[in-house]
Amino acid sequence: MTRIGAGYHTVEERLRTLEERVEEQTRTIDELRNRDALKTQFLSNVSHDLRTPLTAIVTHAEILRDGILGDLSPKQLESICGIISGGRQLIGMVGEILMYARGAADQLSLTPTEFAIGTVIEQVTSQVEPLAVKKGLEIGVDVEKDMPPLCADREKITHILSNLLGNAIDFTEHGGRVWVNASRTTTVQSAASVLIEVGDTGIGIAPEHHELVFREFAQVDASASRHHHGTGLGLAIARKFVELHDGRIWVESAPGVGSRFYFTVPVHASC
Ligand SMILES: Nc1ncnc2c1ncn2[C@@H]1O[C@H](COP(=O)(O)OP(=O)(O)OP(=O)(O)O)[C@@H](O)[C@H]1O
Ligand SMILES: [Mg+2]
CATH class of the missing domain: 1.10.287 (Helix Hairpins)
Structure with a gap:
């Protein structure tokens, strides 16, 4: 007992x-x-x-x-x-x-093709350029020379970039700067990857919200009076797409300083 x-x-x-x-x-x-x-x-x-x-x-x-x-x-x-x-x-x-x-519902799959990341970056930036110009923002692109081609889902990579760049423009005040950089990197497991950075000099995100912003329907300012109107799904979808590619996405940011969103896409020998 x-x-x-x-x-x-x-x-x-x-x-x-x-x-x-x-x-x-x-x-x-x-x-x-x-x-x-x-x-x-x-x-x-x-x-x-x-x-x-x-x-x-x-x-x-x-x-x-x-x-x-x-x-x-x-x-x-x-x-x-x-x-x-x-x-x-x-x-x-x-x-x-x-x-x-x-x-x-796990109904997403990848359709990989071979393409140059620089071309996709140029395409996405030229699409959002009128929006940036209208807001008085400077927009910059810097792609490292001789980048290896990616074997990835072009549509999904385009979607991730559009979302990140859309956010950078939305959350940066008149006179600020937004940019997209791409370079080679290696992951912890030594796999060759492409590292893409989407940065801005906007309002920034407090460290306690760095994880939260990637959750579905999460917005730092969720009040009805907020200036920005969205579903709060952009980054959750971007994370899903990056993870489907076995990549990683994260943010470095501080309020008032700006934000830098990074994501990696592994480089495969052939498609
Ligand atoms: N570049 C940024 N600078 C400052 N805050 C940001 C930035 N990007 C995202 N955020 C914060 O993260 C939240 C979530 O972003 P996310 O893209 O997931 O949703 P959204 O932009 O609000 O809506 P949606 O993208 O679905 O239209 C934003 O509402 C904002 O609070
Ligand atoms: Mg968004």
Whole structure:
């Protein structure tokens, strides 16, 4: 006999109680997993179904903007352009939720092809340049010479870069600087990799938030009055994509100084 808690129990009784508790907790974990899967499925269905009518709205607005159905007054044109830009923003957000839901359900796979990282960096920076110029930001690119070609999923690498660069522009005040650098590196396991840095001289992130920002739906300023509008999924998706490539992503940042996001992509001998 042992004295456990309030009364005396045989070892067998105690063992049975523990087994019952383990069973109960296993049931709870299973139930939570099922609910989580249902939530992910729901997010996936809703975002997928939202995309079709949203795309139709934007396409119809573009037809009006382009004068295909007749001329518009300057005020009407301005209004239509507002509908298009708001609609595009919504399509982007819905797309992110769909991507997240697919990642959470492990439905993402890689389609590797061979490409030069410098070309993708040039492509992404030229896409966001008008946005940076509009905000009065200087944008710089520095790619090391003779970089080895990557055998990776070009679309996903482009997505990661667009997200990081989009954040750098969003969180940097007028007159600041954003940049993308790429160089060779070796990982702890001595594997040859490409190291990509996306930096800015913006508001920065406090050390206690460095891990948090990579979690889904996490935003440092989650208040309704925040200036930046997003889903809080960009970095969670970027991390998922980097990890699918066996790479690593991290941030070095301090409030008021700026942020440097880094990620690595292993270099493979052939594709
Ligand atoms: N360059 C940066 N400078 C300062 N804060 C940043 C930077 N990048 C990310 N953050 C912080 O991390 C949070 C999460 O970023 P993430 O890209 O995941 O989501 P989001 O930009 O808010 O929304 P989404 O990318 O889904 O549109 C941001 O809301 C912001 O608080
Ligand atoms: Mg973002």
